[in-house]
Amino acid sequence: MPRPMTITEKILAAHAGLEEVAPGQLIECDLDLVLANDVTAPIAIREFAKIGTGSVWDPEKVALVPDHYTPNKDIKSAEQAKIVRHFAWAQGITHYYEIGCMGVEHALLPEQGVVGAGDVIIGADSHTCTYGALGAFATGVGSTDAAVGMATGRAWFKVPESVKFQINGALRPGVGAKDVILHIIGLIGVDGALYQAMEFTGDTIASLGMAGRMTICNMAIEAGGKSGIIAVDDVTRAYMKDRTEHPWTEYFSDSDATYAKVYEIDAADIVPTVAFPHLPSNTRPVAEARDVRIDQVVIGSCTNGRYEDMAEAAAVIKGRTVHPDVRLIVIPATQQVYRDMMHTGLTDIFLDAGAAVSTPTCGPCLGGHMGILAAGERAVATTNRNFVGRMGDPASEVYLTGPAVAAASAVLGHIGLPEDLG
């Protein structure tokens, strides 16, 4: 009998061809998917050429998503995207997403069925941890790791310790998945789960849909985590059915598995939360942040750019108008979200309110393009990072919230709650 293991340890053991693994152990795993984007792929492609295998290990298991500076911002970014495009063509990469079918990678790949439960996935993008929401082990790496992964289909890992977040109880009205994860990061800090696998369980998590679960796993990296993971249940199965391209495997933590730490969180303690500059852990209740006047609101990104997020924001903004001092930029994370928003009338709600609605892109989330802040400007964003200069000038500020608070703030002209709209 192998030792009792967590879900993460079981997935890693299976992919390393081992019966059991323990935290701290160095292993090499077979990969199910290697991902890179228009920023990280050019370096990965350069390193890949040095390895000398000539072709990727499996053209169906490499995903290349030009999403950061696309549609291209300038000549330099066009050159980067061109490198990726030509590599994808030359290698016959099946999961290459050109403008027109592109989306923000971490919203796109689950939606398109490219990732599934039990997979081991590396991505040259730190928010690769998002796919843990489907019960996969997924972690962000650098371009060199991605290059070697593309060449060999393998990667080295140190088996992480696991930390468990047991969240129980009903969320208060107006509190969503983003508040849950901001609450956790506020609690443990930006290195509170350094090198660790964050496992989220409890009936609060079970009550969330896939969009909310992805929001939570997406920000595991903001607590320093190696990965975030939520075990498969009927919600996950319903999502993957008729969507996920390959057969999936379900793993579950043994009841006597070892955790470095277990946090018990009462959902009733979580309130609508905002992370102040310049760290995602710098959290405060939204109710105590009403004096912060803002210039811009961004609703989108791999954290909160899914249809459910757009619907949440639209419900708040419907019939209202954006404050005259504020620019509201709405960026559906994928073409599918964009299309669904048009069909269900969400796009009209945003346009009627005076918002700009963009084609999918990471854009302002990383300070790339499509909504850069000037010195002294403040933005509320549904994104995941608020570091110095993240969305533009080093003297600008980013406040992180969920979609409903972001929408309310756009109308109010300052940070605030939907109920403040009267």
Add this chain to the structure above:
Amino acid sequence: MRFSGAAHRYGRDIDTDVIIPARYLNSSDPAELAAHCLEDLDASFVSTVQPGDVLVAEENFGCGSSREHAPIAIQHAGVSVVIAKSFARIFYRNAINTGLPIMEAPDAVDGIRTGDRVTVDVDEGLILNETTGESFRAAPFPPFVKEMITAGGLVERTKRQLRKD
């Protein structure tokens, strides 16, 4: 590997967005990245850093994005080694993979100030502050990581492995 240079010391949670701001990520040219290294944190860094200098920081150095542009920018700016109390996971991995020497040494970080002359022996894990005369020990690398560094990074190690197969 032995290095000697002046120390540049910063605080905790130095994230990859200040190491190399995203507005420069439309390029992957090492010289161009190096020209903007740490500019949002310390605009004078690039003009004062000399080849061989040592970057010193507190906890969680390199947190945030997975961009390998960060270790590339640091290395090509002339920094020989980064000494921190702790490193963010992806940065640690990227540094090992790309061959940027890093050392985890909390005592050394407390005992080094900007401008101090520091000599470092990466293999021995020794850090000497020439200015104060104090010496420190870094946590030794696990054998696997040592093997990676000796091989010249992950790409070289992979090439060797592929030749063996």
